[in-house]
Amino acid sequence: MVHRPVSGVRLDYLLLKYLHVIGAIVLLGTGTGIAFFMLMAHRSKDAAFVARTAGVVVTADMVFTATAVIAQPVTGYGLAEMTGVPLWEGWLGLALILYGVAGVFWLPVVWIQARMRDLARDAARAGRELPPAYHRLYRIWFVLGIPGFGSVLTILWLMIARPAL
Structure with a gap:
């Protein structure tokens, strides 16, 4: 089967x-x-x-995740404009709502990761175990990650399937 480029695509x-x-x-x-x-x-x-891992994680979130978080709505808006897809209708509207949901859960996770890093650093310097505050934050971090990451997975499915909603 021979694949030919789609004519007329800019x-x-x-x-x-x-x-x-x-x-x-x-x-x-990421x-x-x-x-x-x-x-x-x-x-x-x-x-x-x-402490070392959380330090790298915080950096990765700032460099990679934050950059993508900014780029996605910019490129998505441009694509919607070029194709004439209404922003707040159907699958795209749902994807935008889920993007907001992901952000609501991601922002506290970034702060929690930095705090977990700091608590782990303090414990390591003092030669102590991870404190109860670290473990409490880890549980919150884990729970917040489920809807945040689930939203991203659902958005990806919506982008691919473009279901009629």
């Missing part, structure tokens, strides 16, 4: 769509990686390891 549209897909990959990939590494560090119960 290069600017393809570039914008490419950037939008890259942003989605970064959000999903979120998955952060969750995995934080979980593994937490399970070690080693305060120094948790």
Whole structure:
């Protein structure tokens, strides 16, 4: 089977769509990686390891996740404008609502990760175990990650399936 390029597709549209897909990959990939590494560090119960891991996680969130969080609505808006898809209708409207939900859960998670890092650093410097405040924050971090990450997964499905809603 021979695949031919779709005629009439503008290069600017393809570039914008490419950037939008890259942003989605970064959000999903960084979120998955952060969750995995934080979980593994937490399970070690080693305060120094948790502190180092959480430090990297906070940096990754600021560099990768924050960049994608800004790029996604910009590229998504451009795509909607180019294709004439109404922003607040159907699958796109639901995706935008879920994007807000993800943000509501992500913002406190960023602060919690930084606080967990600081608590782990203090414990490591003092040669102590991770304090109860760290464990309380970890449970909150874990619970907030479920709807936040679930929203991102659902948005990705909506972008691919574009169901009639």
